[in-house]
Amino acid sequence: MSQDKKSIYKPRAITGFPEWLPEERLVEQQWFDHIRRVFESYGFCSIETPSVEELDVLRAKGEVDKEIYVIERLHKEDGDKDARLALHFDQTVPLARYVAQRFNDLIFPFKRYQMQRVWRGERPQAGRFREFYQCDIDVINVDALPLHFDAEMPAIIWEVLSGLPGMENEKIQLRISNRKILTGFLEDWGAPDIPAILRILDKLEKVGEGQTFSDLSKACSFTNWGEDWTAANILMGLAKIKASTSENLRSQIAELKTRPGQPTCLEGIEELCSVLDQLSHLPEGAVVADLSIVRGLDYYTGTVYETVFVDDPTYGSICSGGRYDDLAGSYISKNLPGVGISIGFSRLFAKLLSEGKFDLSRKSTADVLMLLPGEEHAEAAADAARKLRESGRKVEMYHKAQKIQKQFAYAEKKGIPYVWLPDLGEVKCMATREQVKADPTTWKPGKEDKNAAVA
Amino acid sequence: MSQDKKSIYKPRAITGFPEWLPEERLVEQQWFDHIRRVFESYGFCSIETPSVEELDVLRAKGEVDKEIYVIERLHKEDGDKDARLALHFDQTVPLARYVAQRFNDLIFPFKRYQMQRVWRGERPQAGRFREFYQCDIDVINVDALPLHFDAEMPAIIWEVLSGLPGMENEKIQLRISNRKILTGFLEDWGAPDIPAILRILDKLEKVGEGQTFSDLSKACSFTNWGEDWTAANILMGLAKIKASTSENLRSQIAELKTRPGQPTCLEGIEELCSVLDQLSHLPEGAVVADLSIVRGLDYYTGTVYETVFVDDPTYGSICSGGRYDDLAGSYISKNLPGVGISIGFSRLFAKLLSEGKFDLSRKSTADVLMLLPGEEHAEAAADAARKLRESGRKVEMYHKAQKIQKQFAYAEKKGIPYVWLPDLGEVKCMATREQVKADPTTWKPGKEDKNAAVA
Numbered sequence: 001m002s003q004d005k006k007s008i009y010k011p012r013a014i015t016g017f018p019e020w021l022p023e024e025r026l027v028e029q030q031w032f033d034h035i036r037r038v039f040e041s042y043g044f045c046s047i048e049t050p051s052v053e054e055l056d057v058l059r060a061k062g063e064v065d066k067e068i069y070v071i072e073r074l075h076k077e078d079g080d081k082d083a084r085l086a087l088h089f090d091q092t093v094p095l096a097r098y099v100a101q102r103f104n105d106l107i108f109p110f111k112r113y114q115m116q117r118v119w120r121g122e123r124p125q126a127g128r129f130r131e132f133y134q135c136d137i138d139v140i141n142v143d144a145l146p147l148h149f150d151a152e153m154p155a156i157i158w159e160v161l162s163g164l165p166g167m168e169n170e171k172i173q174l175r176i177s178n179r180k181i182l183t184g185f186l187e188d189w190g191a192p193d194i195p196a197i198l199r200i201l202d203k204l205e206k207v208g209e210g211q212t213f214s215d216l217s218k219a220c221s222f223t224n225w226g227e228d229w230t231a232a233n234i235l236m237g238l239a240k241i242k243a244s245t246s247e248n249l250r251s252q253i254a255e256l257k258t259r260p261g262q263p264t265c266l267e268g269i270e271e272l273c274s275v276l277d278q279l280s281h282l283p284e285g286a287v288v289a290d291l292s293i294v295r296g297l298d299y300y301t302g303t304v305y306e307t308v309f310v311d312d313p314t315y316g317s318i319c320s321g322g323r324y325d326d327l328a329g330s331y332i333s334k335n336l337p338g339v340g341i342s343i344g345f346s347r348l349f350a351k352l353l354s355e356g357k358f359d360l361s362r363k364s365t366a367d368v369l370m371l372l373p374g375e376e377h378a379e380a381a382a383d384a385a386r387k388l389r390e391s392g393r394k395v396e397m398y399h400k401a402q403k404i405q406k407q408f409a410y411a412e413k414k415g416i417p418y419v420w421l422p423d424l425g426e427v428k429c430m431a432t433r434e435q436v437k438a439d440p441t442t443w444k445p446g447k448e449d450k451n452a453a454v455a
Numbered sequence: 456m457s458q459d460k461k462s463i464y465k466p467r468a469i470t471g472f473p474e475w476l477p478e479e480r481l482v483e484q485q486w487f488d489h490i491r492r493v494f495e496s497y498g499f500c501s502i503e504t505p506s507v508e509e510l511d512v513l514r515a516k517g518e519v520d521k522e523i524y525v526i527e528r529l530h531k532e533d534g535d536k537d538a539r540l541a542l543h544f545d546q547t548v549p550l551a552r553y554v555a556q557r558f559n560d561l562i563f564p565f566k567r568y569q570m571q572r573v574w575r576g577e578r579p580q581a582g583r584f585r586e587f588y589q590c591d592i593d594v595i596n597v598d599a600l601p602l603h604f605d606a607e608m609p610a611i612i613w614e615v616l617s618g619l620p621g622m623e624n625e626k627i628q629l630r631i632s633n634r635k636i637l638t639g640f641l642e643d644w645g646a647p648d649i650p651a652i653l654r655i656l657d658k659l660e661k662v663g664e665g666q667t668f669s670d671l672s673k674a675c676s677f678t679n680w681g682e683d684w685t686a687a688n689i690l691m692g693l694a695k696i697k698a699s700t701s702e703n704l705r706s707q708i709a710e711l712k713t714r715p716g717q718p719t720c721l722e723g724i725e726e727l728c729s730v731l732d733q734l735s736h737l738p739e740g741a742v743v744a745d746l747s748i749v750r751g752l753d754y755y756t757g758t759v760y761e762t763v764f765v766d767d768p769t770y771g772s773i774c775s776g777g778r779y780d781d782l783a784g785s786y787i788s789k790n791l792p793g794v795g796i797s798i799g800f801s802r803l804f805a806k807l808l809s810e811g812k813f814d815l816s817r818k819s820t821a822d823v824l825m826l827l828p829g830e831e832h833a834e835a836a837a838d839a840a841r842k843l844r845e846s847g848r849k850v851e852m853y854h855k856a857q858k859i860q861k862q863f864a865y866a867e868k869k870g871i872p873y874v875w876l877p878d879l880g881e882v883k884c885m886a887t888r889e890q891v892k893a894d895p896t897t898w899k900p901g902k903e904d905k906n907a908a909v910a
Binding site: 053 | 462463464465466467468469472473474475476477480481483484495496497498499500501502503504505506507508509510511512515523524525526527528529530538540541542552553555556557560561562564566567572574576586596601603604607733736784785786787788818819820821824833837841844847848849850851852854855865868869871
């Protein structure tokens with residue numbers, strides 16, 4: 001039943017839909033395992049939502065149509081009355097829908113993580129993914145959410161990012177602010193369009209100080225104050241504040257030629273100071289209060305986060321998030337404040353992969369290759385393999401009685417760290433070339449091999 | 456920035472797209488972890504392919520359009536020249552495409568597992584999923600693939616299925632046959648349409664012996680033999696053979712009122728006997744040779760598998776597969792024989808879930824709830840939680856200084872097995888109510904709690 005060789009359809013890679021080789025996928029799995037381990041160590045549970053939502057659910061918060069992929073049955077019947085379905089473009093809308101729909105079955109505060117693919121129906125562009133993984137954590141509560149969680153997020157993210165294989169030498173920094181500080185000033189001044197001014201500040205790093213100052217001056221013309229004492233000056237002064245301790249933050253704010261007297265603003269300063277205090281166990285430079293951080297999305301209302309490569313500011317934010325007042329207001333009449341953060345997993349993974357930061361020498365999951373010196377040893381080999389597996393080892397059976405050198409070369413090529421010789425009852429370490437007698441029921445990979453996985 | 460409460464869009468479940476509660480998802484994760492552990496313990500590596508393939512790739516093997524979901528950008532521009540993309544409906548076509556496209560980067564035999572969602576654009580029907588997980592393993596080699604792998608598959612599947620949480624009391628059986636046996640007889644007789652006859656036998660369990668015999672008699676009219684000695688009788692005799700050892704299989708075949716003399720047929724018998732011999736370490740009844748198994752798909756050429764609940768034949772096959780001669784002939788001019796098996800993960804999971812077979816008492820991943828007796832203990836609590844996490848425990852911090860009874864009730868409700876009292880430096884087991892002094896750097900969940908995860 002072999003195919004007609006003439007009708008070959010040569011497949012191509014599809015732009016924007018990443019796919020990895022087995023050795024790359026092995027590192028990707030290590031990343032997922034590590035992230036999951038950290039998330040769970042803080043008591044977060046996993047949920048998964050379907051890949052699709054009803055189009056009307058995705059649209060409930062407003063116009064986001066541009067990035068959406070809709071799905072349709074190829075052979076759709078005419079009378080088909082199904083709701084239109086579309087692939088989700090993030091994990092926040094599905095979370096909101098999930099919480100609204102299953103409100104009575106969940107225990108609050110609801111701490112969930114979610115590591116799924118999301119889709120953006122973008123035009124193909126260099127470096128832009130149309131399908132990619134995001135890793136999100138959020139905590140949702142009813143009516144009020146303790147500030148404790150605002151400090152838990154950066155601690156988790158630091159542990160995640162600093163522990164990812166390949167990130168060992170990357171200098172990263174979490175930048176934190178609180179929207180209430182800027183908003184408080186602007187409310188105090190009676191600014192007519194606060195989001196517009198926040199958006200100007202959000203572009204500070206991209207367009208530079210001169211342009212930002214000029215844009216702010218125009219946007220703040222409503223104040224009618226004197227020349228030296230402009231709102232733009234104060235905002236620029238705030239935006240330039242960088243502080244790694246609460247004392248330092250307070251003193252820098254005190255140095256400004258104005259006094260924050262408005263309650264929202266004071267609340268923001270207190271919250272940010274409290275978050276910094278709770279993060280004092282992290283290494284120097286890991287976290288910094290940076291009042292220029294506002295995040296583009298309108299729904300953040302308090303703490304906001306972003307995370308950067310200190311030596312590569314062009315990358316943008318590795319992961320970002322913040323606190324919001326009302327997660328699921330579009331779907332349920334409950335007040336559900338939350339705080340969350342999202343890691344742009346695939347983009348980060350692809351960056352490090354392209355920079356050669358990963359050890360790709362393991363092309364197999366096996367710890368041990370079981371050799372097959374001759375068919376007469378097949379039973380002994382199968383028996384030793386079973387015993388090794390029962391004690392947690394990963395064992396690939398060599399598939400054919402061939403020259404032993406060929407079998408060694410196979411282990412070498414696949415990066416399998418040990419080979420087992422069932423005829424001799426011995427194991428050989430491929431790195432050190434050491435060969436010793438061993439009992440398959442008790443043997444463990446030695447310390448000489450850093451890659452050997454101990455299950 | 457809270458939403459306008461009047462414009463609430465109440466979300467509904469989407470038929471055919473399953474979604475689980477956190478406690479259900481916890482079991483689902485245990486399933487994935489277990490399956491992955493077993494697959495990897497045999498040296499299989501993971502790959503993932505994009506959710507979509509080009510429509511022409513999915514169609515390369517013939518007409519399968521009915522079940523396909525195509526995707527389309529909601530705001531598609533007119534000049535858009537992208538290839539049409541569709542969600543994959545299985546993991547075999549993507550594997551074939553992957554192997555063809557990356558042939559020079561892979562090491563053969565290529566042993567891969569894949570646990571991803573697949574999509575079928577079916578009409579909504581009770582119990583039918585339109586999005587579900589499949590767990591596949593396949594081994595692909597160039598030109599020839601040792602029979603050793605045909606025996607490795609059932610060993611793996613047995614270990615997977617018998618070790619899944621919730622499957623403890625299910626009696627399952629792997630049924631194995633070899634297509635060459637029936638095909639050999641039919642070729643020998645000069646049957647004009649072999650697949651048509653195999654399809655009749657495939658329905659034996661569904662339609663019963665009487666109907667099958669009558670259908671076979673009609674289909675075998677080409678032979679023009681005598682009344683008692685019809686081809687239908689021989690085929691029925693073959694289809695009724697059930698044997699758990701190679702000796703038994705050989706003797707049952709010998710008892711048939713015919714002698715298989717054709718080489719393909721003899722080869723099939725030898726292969727099936729060899730597979731049975733290699734599986735003799737499995738428990739009695741785990742595996743049985745059953746010559747009625749043919750599997751619907753036309754591309755199987757040798758060993759075929761299916762797996763059933765012995766006490767629930769209506770469920771059909773839990774997982775099925777077999778050997779094929781030519782995986783990727785539609786995409787590459789290479790001869791790539793393989794053998795593989797696919798577990799219908801979500802359907803099996805949903806069955807056991809609906810039958811109440813899972814322990815759903817854990818609604819959190821945490822081993823320990825860190826209590827917060829008062830704000831003055833916040834630092835001690837955070838410190839103890841950090842130490843516990845560093846030694847591998849999963850710890851949720853109670854979020855608020857509240858009455859201690861309320862905090863205990865929260866642990867109870869979430870099914871968290873231990874609570875930690877940071878003011879006393881003590882830990883309490885929720886099951887036994889035992890409370891002891893403990894050091895967070897060395898403490899481990901005791902044996903009294905079967906659910907406490909030891910990382």
